[in-house]
Amino acid sequence: MTATMHPDDLELFDYVEGDLEEARRPDVAAHVAACGRCGEEVRLLEVGKRALREAPYLELPAGARDALLRGLPRQPRAERPSFRFTQRRLLAVLAPVAVVAAVVVVLTNTGENRSDRGAAPAPAGLSTQMKSSGEAERATGAAPPAQTPADQGVPNIQAAAPPQAPIRSVAGPAEDVAAFLLRRGFDARVAAGRVEVRGAAAAAVERALGNRPAGEVAVVLTP
Amino acid sequence: MTDPDAPLVERAQRGDQRAFGELVERHQAKLYTLAARTLGNEADAADAVQEAFLRAWLALPNFRSGALFSTWMYRITLNAAHDQRLKRRAEPTDVVEERPDPRDPFVASELSGALQAALDSLDEDFRLAVVLYDVLGASYDEIAELTGVPEGTVKSRIYRGRRELARALGTSAAPQESNGQ
Numbered sequence: 342m343t344a345t346m347h348p349d350d351l352e353l354f355d356y357v358e359g360d361l362e363e364a365r366r367p368d369v370a371a372h373v374a375a376c377g378r379c380g381e382e383v384r385l386l387e388v389g390k391r392a393l394r395e396a397p398y399l400e401l402p403a404g405a406r407d408a409l410l411r412g413l414p415r416q417p418r419a420e421r422p423s424f425r426f427t428q429r430r431l432l433a434v435l436a437p438v439a440v441v442a443a444v445v446v447v448l449t450n451t452g453e454n455r456s457d458r459g460a461a462p463a464p465a466g467l468s469t470q471m472k473s474s475g476e477a478e479r480a481t482g483a484a485p486p487a488q489t490p491a492d493q494g495v496p497n498i499q500a501a502a503p504p505q506a507p508i509r510s511v512a513g514p515a516e517d518v519a520a521f522l523l524r525r526g527f528d529a530r531v532a533a534g535r536v537e538v539r540g541a542a543a544a545a546v547e548r549a550l551g552n553r554p555a556g557e558v559a560v561v562l563t564p
Numbered sequence: 565m566t567d568p569d570a571p572l573v574e575r576a577q578r579g580d581q582r583a584f585g586e587l588v589e590r591h592q593a594k595l596y597t598l599a600a601r602t603l604g605n606e607a608d609a610a611d612a613v614q615e616a617f618l619r620a621w622l623a624l625p626n627f628r629s630g631a632l633f634s635t636w637m638y639r640i641t642l643n644a645a646h647d648q649r650l651k652r653r654a655e656p657t658d659v660v661e662e663r664p665d666p667r668d669p670f671v672a673s674e675l676s677g678a679l680q681a682a683l684d685s686l687d688e689d690f691r692l693a694v695v696l697y698d699v700l701g702a703s704y705d706e707i708a709e710l711t712g713v714p715e716g717t718v719k720s721r722i723y724r725g726r727r728e729l730a731r732a733l734g735t736s737a738a739p740q741e742s743n744g745q
Contacts, residue, residue, distance in 0.1 A: 351716060354723045382727065389726030392733060393698035396679055401596040405610045410585050413621055520618045524611055531622075 414530035512556030535559040569633040616644040682732035690725030
C-alpha cells in the first residue's frame with residue numbers, strides 16, 4: 342500500500358475497533374503510521390471513543406421512579422394474549438345464552454309449576470342487558486362458563502362506577518393525559534377511556550391541566 | 565435469542581407491578597442516559613423515560629418474544645424523547661417553568677460538562693449512533709434495527725460522530741476532562 346491509497350472510513354473504523362481481518366491489519370497499520378492524514382483520523386477516533394466510553398451512566402431520579410411505579414394504570418386487559426375473554430366477547434357469548442334462558446323462564450312460568458318458583462321471572466329485556474345473566478343460567482340449569490383467574494379479572498359491566506361529572510375534557514389520548522398528570526404528582530390512571538384522578542382537589546387538577554386544549558378525554562376525580 | 569428479561573416480562577404482562585418495578589430498576593439507568601445524552605436536558609429526559617415506561621407498561625400485553633425487551637425499550641424511549649422534544653418546543657414558557665425539576669447536583673454536573681456540549685454540537689444521527697454504541701454498548705445490529713439503516717451506515721455514523729466529537733472537545737484536551745471526572 343502506498344501513502345496515496347488510503348483505507349476507506351470503514352476500514353479505519355474496523356482497524357480502531359480491532360475488527361479488521363488479520364490479513365489486512367499489517368498493511369493498514371503500516372499505512373496509518375506513515376500517513377499523516379490517516380494517522381490523524383485514527384487519533385481523533387480514539388479520542389472520541391475514549392471520551393464516550395468513560396461517560397458514566399446517569400440515574401433516573403428516585404422520585405421519578407417512585408412516582409412512576411405508584412401511579413401505574415391498569416393494563417388494558419383486552420389486549421392481553423392470555424386474557425382473550427374481553428367484555429365484547431363476553432357479551433357475544435353470554436347474550437344469546439341469556440336470551441334463550443329468558444325464553445325458557447317465560448315458557449316455564451306459563452306451565453303448571455309456576456307456583457313452585459319463588460322468584461318472579463326476569464324480564465327478557467334485562468337478560469340482553471347482561472343484568473340477569475347469572476340468574477338466567479341458573480334458571481336453565483346450565484353450568485356457568487368455566488372461570489379462570491384471568492376471567493375473574495375481566496371488568497364487570499355491573500360493577501362500573503357511576504358516571505361522574507368531569508373536571509375538564511381535554512385533548513387526548515387518555516394515556517398521555519394520565520401520564521401528564523402522573524408526572525405532576527397526581528395519582529392518575531386511565532379507566533374506561535377517561536382519566537381518573539384519585540384523592541386530589543379539583544382546583545389542583547384544574548391548575549395542573551393549565552391551558553391544555555379541550556378535547557374528548559374526560560378527567561374525573563375519584564375518592 | 566434468549567432474553568434475560570423474559571421471566572420478568574412474562575410476569576409484568578400478567579399485570580405484576582413488582583416484576584415491572586424490577587424491569588424499571590434494571591433498565592432505568594441506560595434509558596435515562598440515552599434520553600439525557602440525546603436530549604441534553606435532564607428534566608426532559610426524566611419526563612421521556614417516565615413516559616416510556618408508562619407506554620411500555622400499557623403495551624406489554626402486546627409485546628411478543630422474539631424482540632429483546634431492552635431493544636424494545638430503547639425504541640419506546642427514543643419515541644418518547646422525540647415527543648418530548650416536540651412538546652418542549654410547543655409548550656408556553658410559563659408551563660415549562662412550572663415543571664417539577666427532578667435534577668440532582670450529580671446529574672446536573674454531568675450534563676453541564678464539556679462532553680455534553682460536544683454531543684449537543686453533533687448531527688442528531690451521529691449523536692444517537694455514538695451514544696448507543698460507545699456510551700451504552702449497543703451492538704451494530706441493534707442500532708441498525710433502531711435507526712432503520714444498514715450496519716455500514718451505522719459504522720459510518722459512529723466514525724463521523726467520534727471524529728466530530730473529538731474535534732468539538734478540542735483534540736489536545738485529555739478526554740477525562742470532558743467528562744468532569
